[in-house]
Structure formats: structure tokens, C-alpha cells
Amino acid sequence: MWGWIALAVFIVFIIVLYLLSPLISPPQINLKDSHVLITGGSSGIGKALAIQAVQQGSKVTLLARDKLKLEEAKKEIHKYVIEDDCEQRVQTVSVDLSGDYQLVESLLHNAESSLGGVDILINCAGTSSPGRFDELPVSEFRKMMEINYISAVHATRALLPGMKERGRGRIVFVSSQAGQLGLFGFSAYSASKFALRGLAEALQMEVKPYNVYLTLAFPADTNTPGFQEEQKSKPLETKLISETSGLFSAENVASIILADTVRGRFFSSMGLDGIMLSCLTCGFSPVTSLMEATQQVVTMGIFRIISLFYLDHFDRIVRRCKLDKETRNSEKKNI
Ligand SMILES: NC(=O)C1=CN([C@@H]2O[C@H](COP(=O)(O)OP(=O)(O)OC[C@H]3O[C@@H](n4cnc5c(N)ncnc54)[C@H](OP(=O)(O)O)[C@@H]3O)[C@@H](O)[C@H]2O)C=CC1
Ligand SMILES: CCCCCCCCCCCCCCCC(=O)[C@@H](N)CO
Numbered sequence: 001m002w003g004w005i006a007l008a009v010f011i012v013f014i015i016v017l018y019l020l021s022p023l024i025s026p027p028q029i030n031l032k033d034s035h036v037l038i039t040g041g042s043s044g045i046g047k048a049l050a051i052q053a054v055q056q057g058s059k060v061t062l063l064a065r066d067k068l069k070l071e072e073a074k075k076e077i078h079k080y081v082i083e084d085d086c087e088q089r090v091q092t093v094s095v096d097l098s099g100d101y102q103l104v105e106s107l108l109h110n111a112e113s114s115l116g117g118v119d120i121l122i123n124c125a126g127t128s129s130p131g132r133f134d135e136l137p138v139s140e141f142r143k144m145m146e147i148n149y150i151s152a153v154h155a156t157r158a159l160l161p162g163m164k165e166r167g168r169g170r171i172v173f174v175s176s177q178a179g180q181l182g183l184f185g186f187s188a189y190s191a192s193k194f195a196l197r198g199l200a201e202a203l204q205m206e207v208k209p210y211n212v213y214l215t216l217a218f219p220a221d222t223n224t225p226g227f228q229e230e231q232k233s234k235p236l237e238t239k240l241i242s243e244t245s246g247l248f249s250a251e252n253v254a255s256i257i258l259a260d261t262v263r264g265r266f267f268s269s270m271g272l273d274g275i276m277l278s279c280l281t282c283g284f285s286p287v288t289s290l291m292e293a294t295q296q297v298v299t300m301g302i303f304r305i306i307s308l309f310y311l312d313h314f315d316r317i318v319r320r321c322k323l324d325k326e327t328r329n330s331e332k333k334n335i
Helices: 002-024 044-055 067-078 101-115 138-166 187-210 225-231 236-243 250-263 271-280 290-334
Strands: 035-039 059-064 090-094 120-123 169-174 212-218 221-223 247-249 267-269
Touching: 002 290, 035 044, 035 101, 035 138, 044 059, 044 067, 044 120, 044 225, 044 250, 059 067, 059 101, 067 090, 090 101, 101 138, 120 138, 120 250, 138 169, 138 187, 138 212, 169 187, 169 250, 187 212, 212 250, 212 271, 221 225, 221 250, 236 290, 247 250, 250 267, 267 271, 271 290
Parallel strands: 035 059, 035 120, 059 090, 120 169, 169 212, 212 267, 221 247
Antiparallel strands: none
16 A cells, blocks of 8 residues: 555655656757857767767867968768758867967957857866876976867867857866866876866856856767877876776767767766766756656766775775785895
């Protein structure tokens, strides 16, 4: 008898959640004919995002520093432009986003003059320099903040006023799972990715009344030119810990980010570990789906328990690597 009542209450609860969901969920945005500006659009995740956006009918601006790489990416992306759509265009902007703000602003406004106001800004430009804290040059900490954080501030600062005026827009920050937990070898990188979260939460509260929605993406390791480069200098501990979450393709990551952006979801996470991590670390984040909020409330405790096992596993990796290193060193001395 009580079992049936509990089941009925649960079903009514789920129905109420579904009925209330549209009140909280942001309205969807249409990729067709939208102007999507992608920083870091000449490589890796950014390029995959650009390809998928043009496949869905968007006009795209790619922004990065290297002109040659930009031109090559533009050529490649052009192949995916919908044929019967003469209006659709792909353009490039070459600038160091972390440099002079006035220059960034004027180039971004020029980009808007030719393709129309930016509807979706994807802040994907970024890089990582892994290494132990006391082996990284102090300059790397500033560089990480400038490339991964200040670049996003610059692009957003230049394009947000237009979005507010038009009463429509989406802003994506590509953070990382290393922006949800700090891990060995990522002291400089993690801090810059955590910074994006503070920015996104504060900004979302400001711009929601203007119908501008933010998405904070947390990819795991993704197979891109940037990832291949970082592998060369990554400490073994960092590799072993990161591997826990798997290796994704840029296409897979891009399609998840794009779908979450269209739906206006605040968190964009991938893989089972990614979803668990976002529930566990949701903190005071904005609610963009009642179902998601319910999931967070129900699962947070259990995910914390699971995380204790992960933490123990990571500590063991660090201890084992330290022991191995010490053994190797003493063997060398004995020779
Ligand atoms: N790959 C991975 O494992 C993961 C990546 N991420 C994040 O995703 C984003 C993309 O990564 P990924 O695709 O691997 O990176 P890539 O290195 O493949 O591409 C980085 C892009 O950013 C551009 N860029 C870098 N610095 C600047 C700058 N100062 N001004 C303008 N453009 C710049 C690069 O072009 P150019 O050099 O010509 O300027 C390039 O287009 C990064 O923010 C990264 O931190 C997050 C989690 C995992
Ligand atoms: C309930 C608890 C679940 C816990 C899951 C923990 C998984 C931790 C894995 C961390 C992986 C970090 C990858 C960073 C990739 C990155 O940003 C660089 N490759 C950038 O180039």
C-alpha cells in the first residue's frame, strides 16, 4: 500500500518537473543563419565546432593568431558549407586575443560589420603547459591566465554589449575537467580554467534578463594538435591521472558543446566521469534544467563517496611515481 503511494508521489513529482521545465529552460537558439564566432577556430576542438556549425547553416568567423593556419582551416571548413545557401560565409580574423584590447575590439566589430552581429561566441582559444609547480617558470602562470582567461574576457567584453542590445545571444567558455578539479601537473593550467567558471557564473546572473545564456564546457582529454603538443612535456603522473577520464575525439566534444549551447545549458560535460564531476561540483551554478537540478540534489552525496576512491587512486599514482623515480636515481648513483 505505502509502496504504491510512494510510487504515485514519485510519478507526480516527475510530471510536475517536466511541466515546470520550460519555465526554467532557456529558449533554444537556431544555428541556421546565426553568426557564430569561434576563438581558436583554426585547430582542434574550435575547428570541429566550426565545421559542425556551418553544416547546420551558420555563418562562421574563425579567430586565431597564425594567418596560414586560419586560411587552411577556412578552406577545409568551406567544404562543409550547405550548397544551396549563397549567403553563408566563413571569414577569419588574425589577432592575439590576450594582447591589446582596443585592437581586439575593433577587429571583432569589423567582423560583425561583414557577417552581422555575433549570436554565438565560443571562447575556445587556449593552451596548456603542464609541469610540476616548482619546475614551471613563474612566467607560465601569467601566460596561462592571459591566454586561457584574459582572451575570453577580451572577446566577451567586445561582443556582449551588442548581444544585450539585440536581446539575444550565447557565450561559451571552453574550460576543462581540470577546471573542475585540480590535478598533478596542472597548477598553472587548472587555475586559469577555474577562473572561467567564476566569470561565467557572475556573468550569467547579469545577462539572463537580456536573454543571453552562458555555457561552460568541461572536456576531458581530447585528441587535437594542442593535446599532441602537451603530451610531449606532460609529467607521467598527469598522463596517468588524466587517462582515467578517457580520450575523446574533437568531433565528439564539439557536437556535445554545440548541442548544449543551442539548448542554453550552463554545464556541458562529456562521458560518465564528466557527468558525475559536474553533478558533484555544481556548487551555486545557475539552473538551466529542473531535471538536471534534481539529479544534482539526489546524486551529490553518492558521487562524493565515489570521488574518495578516485582521490585514493590518484594519490597512489603520485606515490608510486615518486618511489620509481627515487629507485631510478639511486640506481644511477650506484653505477
Ligand atoms: N585537447 C584537450 O585535451 C583539451 C582542451 N581543452 C581546451 O579546449 C580548447 C581548445 O583546445 P585544443 O583544440 O586542444 O587546442 P589547439 O592547440 O589544437 O588549438 C588552439 C587554438 O587556439 C588558438 N589560440 C591560442 N592562443 C591564442 C591567442 N592568444 N589568441 C588567439 N588565438 C589563440 C590557436 O591558434 P594560434 O596558435 O594560431 O593562435 C588554435 O586555433 C583550449 O582552451 C583547451 O584548453 C579542454 C580540455 C581538454
Ligand atoms: C564522482 C567523481 C568522478 C571523478 C572523475 C575524475 C576524473 C578526473 C580526470 C581529470 C582529467 C583532466 C583532463 C584535462 C584535459 C585538459 O584540459 C588538457 N588535455 C588540455 O590540453
